[in-house]
Amino acid sequence: MEAVKLLVVGAGGRGWCYSTYAMQYPDKAKVVGVAEPREFYRNRMAVTHKIPKENVFRSWEEAARLPRFADAALICTQDSMHTAPAMAFAHKKYHILLEKPMAPTEPECRRIVETVKANKIILGVGHVLRYTRAVQNVKHLLAAGAIGEIVSVQDLERVGYWHQAHSFVRGNWRNEKESSFMLLSKSCHYLDLISYYMDAPCVQVSSFGNLKHFRKQNKPKGAAARCLDCPRAVESQCPYSAKRFYLEKIKQGHLGWPVNVLDPDVNAKTITRALRNGPYGRCVYACDNDVVDHQVVNMEFANGATAVHTMTAFTPDGDIGPSLRIFGTRGALCLTGMQIQVFDFLTDTSTIYNAAHFIADTVKGTAGGHGGGDGGLMTQFVEAVHCGDQKKLLTGPYETLESHRIVFAAERSRRTGRVVRM
Ligand SMILES: NC(=O)c1ccc[n+]([C@@H]2O[C@H](COP(=O)([O-])OP(=O)(O)OC[C@H]3O[C@@H](n4cnc5c(N)ncnc54)[C@H](O)[C@@H]3O)[C@@H](O)[C@H]2O)c1
Known part of the structure; x- marks a missing residue:
């Protein structure tokens, strides 16, 4: 297979992370261009991947003015800077790997999906957790009927006290106007997973949450x-x-x-x-942060099943018990870290699976960050571009749009204090 040619747009944390795939698998992917205003990050990418000078740009706009010179663009700019480059490169017929969230508003997400469809290109979105072995194993067990039909889901998103302080109080995602709201910037992964497990449209949501602790009065x-x-x-x-x-x-x-x-x-x-x-x-009580530090979301799905998601800053960095429980008509499943426990009502017994148990070859190359999800997404994206087949990815444009819509609806509910019907 000829290596898939990649243009990295935004060579910060995520752009660099995805580009390491090309270092690991040079026969599969090659970084042939970079657009990045910050000198250190631009040079690091250019030097590491031996990018020709004419393909090194200070902004995505410069790269988008040229005729297409790569197969795919990896759009790794900040949340509020996804729509314009995604649309521009889609119009140029680059396949696109777009970091999550797709865009800060629902109409922008729709426009991106419509543009992708109109230009017949492949779209991957950075919902990397789908590509982890733990999630693939849960999905595999559900599909095999291990717990019958899903009735209820209870999901806990442990942001971690220091991660909240780093990213959502002091850092890039602290302020809604500059980036996006917490449920979109952080929890969109988890609502996407719930929607993936349910495999049915969400029909209504309600949500509560606020910024309780990281405020001036608590200094x-x-x-x-x-x-x-x-x-x-x-x-x-x-x-x-x-x-x-x-x-x-x-x-x-x-x-x-x-x-x-x-x-x-x-x-x-x-x-x-x-x-x-x-x-x-900065002191965490003296920042310009306004995003919530805890939020709950309740969801009802078209098949009658319900789910509750809790996001909280106030957890350790590590395991403190189950993060996901799924209750079905014939059993219950519990995911704790990398271990899955399935209880079967018929036999009244439990089976414990390790996350690496049975899908080792389904999502290949799952090394790296986010429990292997970063490598898993890159592997599947590169393969999708190589084969011209969107289905190689675990989620398509409409499915991704649907899970983003749940996030927008939940946030609308939190702000208005109303149940939102979808
Ligand atoms: N999938 C995940 O789990 C995950 C994890 C973290 C972050 N993210 C998302 O990835 C995106 C990037 O996050 P990050 O941590 O890499 O941020 P970052 O700030 O490290 O990187 C963004 C880069 O974009 C560059 N940039 C700014 N203007 C530009 C322009 N005009 N043209 C080209 N580049 C430009 C910045 O200089 C910066 O280097 C965000 O949307 C974030 O929410 C996803």
Whole structure:
């Protein structure tokens, strides 16, 4: 197979992550272009992939002015910058891998899907969790009838106290106007999975949630605006101290995400400088954040089944019991980390499966971030482009639009205090 040619649009965290697939599998994919305004990230991509100078751009607009020179564009810009490049490259007949969320509004998501359809190109969306072994195993068990027909789903999204502080209080997704609302930027993965397991249209939703904790009125007495300036007596008692979190990570030799978001050249000096001057050194009670830190969503599906999703910031970074329970007419399934337990009502017994159990060859190359989902999506996307077959991906444009619609409806419910019929 000739390597699929890729143009990376936005060479930050996600653009870089997907591009590593081409380093691992040079016979399958090759990065032949990059569009990125930040010099370090642009050069890293250009040098690593030996991209010819004429294909190195400072913005996606420059690349989109040229005739098509790659098979596919990986659109990895920030949430509010997905629609314009997605439309422009779709019109140029690039196949598209678009990071989630597709776009910050429902009409924009629709326009992207319509443009993709009109131009007969393949669209992959960054719902990477679908491509993990754990999710594929759950889906496999459900399809095999392990618990009969689904009646109820209970899903817990453990954001993690430090991940919330990093991304949704101090970082890129803290402020709705600058990015998008929390349910869209974070929880769209989980509502997409619920919709995937249910395999039926959602008919109505309700939702509640708010920004309870990371607000100015919860700032401890005497706390400074930056953790580096905070009195020791206050800083040492704060679970969200940026000083402790990032500098401890370096001491532990952890130089990757999320520390490298502060500065790509990670060492105590550069990170201390970033804490002194940049957004990640701010007190969590003195930021310009407005996205929620907890939210629940209730859903009813056309087959009569119901689901409840809880997103909360206030969890450890790691396993604290089941994250997903699915209750069926003949049994119940429980996913905890990488372990799936299936209880069978007929035999009154449980079986435990490891996540790597039976679909090892269904989604290939599932190495890397998000439990292997990043590698899984890239593998399937590259194969889809190579074969010209959208079905190689685990989700198509309309299915993705449908799961985004649940997110928009839930957020509408949270804001209006009403049940939203879809
Ligand atoms: N699938 C997932 O699980 C997952 C995880 C994290 C983030 N994301 C999504 O991926 C997207 C990117 O996130 P990230 O963490 O990589 O962000 P990032 O800020 O690290 O990367 C975005 C890049 O886009 C670049 N950019 C800005 N303007 C540009 C332009 N005109 N042309 C080209 N590039 C431009 C920025 O300089 C930056 O390097 C976001 O939409 C985010 O929500 C998805």
